Amino acid sequence: MAKPDTLTIEPSGPLPRPMFAPGRVMIYAVLILTSLYYLIPLYVMIITSVKDLDAIRYGNIFIPTANPTFAPWVKAWSEACTGLKCSGLAPGFYNSVSITVPSVIVSIAVASVSGYSLANWPFKFGEFFFTVLLVGSFVPYQVMLYPLVIITREMGIYSTLWAVVFVHTVFGLPILTLLFRNYFSSLPPELFKAARVDGAGYWRIFFQVMMPMSVPIFTVAVILQVTGIWNDFLFGVIYAGPTNYPMTVQLNNIVNSLQGVKEYNVDMAATILTGIVPLAIYFFSGKYFVRGIAAGAVKG
Amino acid sequence: MAMKSPSVSIRGLALSYGAVSVLQNLDLDIAQGEFIVLLGPSGCGKSTLLNCIAGLLEPSEGQVFINGKNVTWEEPKDRGIGMVFQSYALYPQMTVERNLSFGLRVSGLPKDEIEKRVKRAAEMLQLGELLHRKPTALSGGQRQRVAIGRALVRDVDVFLFDEPLSNLDAKLRAELRVEIKRLHQKLGNTMIYVTHDQIEALTLADRVAVMKSGVIQQLDDPHAIYNQPRNLYVASFIGSPTMNFIKGEIGGTVAAPSLALGKGDVALKSYASKKKLGVGQKVVFGARPEHLRLNAGNEAGLSDAFDAVVDLVEPMGSDSLVWLKLANQMLSARVESSQIYKPGEKIKVRFRVGLSSIFDAQSGERL
Numbered sequence: 001m002a003k004p005d006t007l008t009i010e011p012s013g014p015l016p017r018p019m020f021a022p023g024r025v026m027i028y029a030v031l032i033l034t035s036l037y038y039l040i041p042l043y044v045m046i047i048t049s050v051k052d053l054d055a056i057r058y059g060n061i062f063i064p065t066a067n068p069t070f071a072p073w074v075k076a077w078s079e080a081c082t083g084l085k086c087s088g089l090a091p092g093f094y095n096s097v098s099i100t101v102p103s104v105i106v107s108i109a110v111a112s113v114s115g116y117s118l119a120n121w122p123f124k125f126g127e128f129f130f131t132v133l134l135v136g137s138f139v140p141y142q143v144m145l146y147p148l149v150i151i152t153r154e155m156g157i158y159s160t161l162w163a164v165v166f167v168h169t170v171f172g173l174p175i176l177t178l179l180f181r182n183y184f185s186s187l188p189p190e191l192f193k194a195a196r197v198d199g200a201g202y203w204r205i206f207f208q209v210m211m212p213m214s215v216p217i218f219t220v221a222v223i224l225q226v227t228g229i230w231n232d233f234l235f236g237v238i239y240a241g242p243t244n245y246p247m248t249v250q251l252n253n254i255v256n257s258l259q260g261v262k263e264y265n266v267d268m269a270a271t272i273l274t275g276i277v278p279l280a281i282y283f284f285s286g287k288y289f290v291r292g293i294a295a296g297a298v299k300g
Numbered sequence: 301m302a303m304k305s306p307s308v309s310i311r312g313l314a315l316s317y318g319a320v321s322v323l324q325n326l327d328l329d330i331a332q333g334e335f336i337v338l339l340g341p342s343g344c345g346k347s348t349l350l351n352c353i354a355g356l357l358e359p360s361e362g363q364v365f366i367n368g369k370n371v372t373w374e375e376p377k378d379r380g381i382g383m384v385f386q387s388y389a390l391y392p393q394m395t396v397e398r399n400l401s402f403g404l405r406v407s408g409l410p411k412d413e414i415e416k417r418v419k420r421a422a423e424m425l426q427l428g429e430l431l432h433r434k435p436t437a438l439s440g441g442q443r444q445r446v447a448i449g450r451a452l453v454r455d456v457d458v459f460l461f462d463e464p465l466s467n468l469d470a471k472l473r474a475e476l477r478v479e480i481k482r483l484h485q486k487l488g489n490t491m492i493y494v495t496h497d498q499i500e501a502l503t504l505a506d507r508v509a510v511m512k513s514g515v516i517q518q519l520d521d522p523h524a525i526y527n528q529p530r531n532l533y534v535a536s537f538i539g540s541p542t543m544n545f546i547k548g549e550i551g552g553t554v555a556a557p558s559l560a561l562g563k564g565d566v567a568l569k570s571y572a573s574k575k576k577l578g579v580g581q582k583v584v585f586g587a588r589p590e591h592l593r594l595n596a597g598n599e600a601g602l603s604d605a606f607d608a609v610v611d612l613v614e615p616m617g618s619d620s621l622v623w624l625k626l627a628n629q630m631l632s633a634r635v636e637s638s639q640i641y642k643p644g645e646k647i648k649v650r651f652r653v654g655l656s657s658i659f660d661a662q663s664g665e666r667l
Binding site: 188190191193194195196197198199200204208209212213 | 351354355356375376377381382383385386387388389390391392393402403406407447450454462
């Protein structure tokens, strides 16, 4: 891999780059190794989830089974025992969906409008509100747990899905409002002025001028909220009540149950089922995610 | 101008952010159909003033009248203005047609009326073929024409331009400048135009307001702004290259004053002074590059000759700029490009006194 002899060849056009320069080889080797390292657990989970218990007892976790079975998946979804009930993860899935969808919609709706107001409509104490929000996004959740139990109890929603929705919405607001405020302030202020001269009001500017320009940041907000809320365990276990546990809590109940035989294949299938929603979201919107984070970070 | 009520009238306008005062006690009357240019360096408050007229900024004090109506507390849309921004500010997700009609749709005009007005504006600005394109598919000049069209369709009395040509390249800027001037001639609307480009100001304006630190320094027609600058600031801001300034002292007698400039005297017989020149008064003599004559004979209106040395020559095509050294001071002279001078050459310089300016050295005011 010697350099081309620059004394005999007249340089012209692009600099010749050999396919396997040592630097490239190193880069690819490191990249491939790290990706393998991160993919190994997923690989083990998938092949274990389609083995039967006998195959698992052979103990070689890296070798796939010769006769795969999907029974563990079926069991994880609809038959595994979570505590006293044995109806699998399915109810947890529906609970998680009924928690995630309203929380995501309400928190993003409120936060985008607040962010828009903070960025474009200066009002008295606006800076003060902004500071409160900034501080709010750094308050550790644990501090608020018990007060929120009391608040939701007084509201009469404790131990229902609505309690979880309420808590998620409230905790999502500070960071989302920040995200939207920074994005809206990074848009050219002349656009807002032009719309005002054109006679558009608060809501019309928001819906017809700002929102169509903000697809990336809305995507980021959806990703942040869906993954955050879907993966949440703490609020689900505290506020939902036993019949409304989200998928994560039920997964824990399946995996950590201490009775009978430890069914590793069912555990693996249940874990993959629980993780598949955020995984899919990252997979399909990674591009927007990066773009939106970058867009929000430019100005602040 | 007839004694109609002014189109835009500003009374005692002031704006400050905390301790920082951007505009101070500003008065300005703009006649119907007048083209006013607010000219100044960045940070002089010209855009702030325009935003106050538009209603996009709230003044701290003072009033704004448009067509005799006090609009100080009115929303931008109720002021009868259209505005064009430097960054075009087109709605990126709407087609040209939707951009033009946005304001009309907001105000709920009937469909055929909207169509009519969009069509008229598109014809006037040659946007016909572009109506169904999005702004990203347009060039800078086309975008700015759409932005002008958006102000046009609103059928307003007053147009506000906030540095509309600053983002364009030199050729387009010259083209669009002509187009704006033609538009003004055709429509006869009042136009207020903010720029830091003195060529734009001088070519477009009926009157130019030169601003500095929130205060209008001089409000006059372009000819007067260029030839009779009211103070040193206006004199040095307008003109490229800048006016030559030479420190001196008034000499001679009160009846026939002269100007002592280093080694020689300049007779001020042909200078029409605004104020009485006192003998011994310290002054600054200002002469534009084209008011210097090199190796000329003793013609009428010219001063005595001064000895100078050519330092540098900048050919500019139609004319050349000769930099001279006169008693340790650099001066620039504009000469026809057919006259050739070489660095190091010894020459005689005469000033066209009648076209020059004399300022008080202390106050900077024109004398």
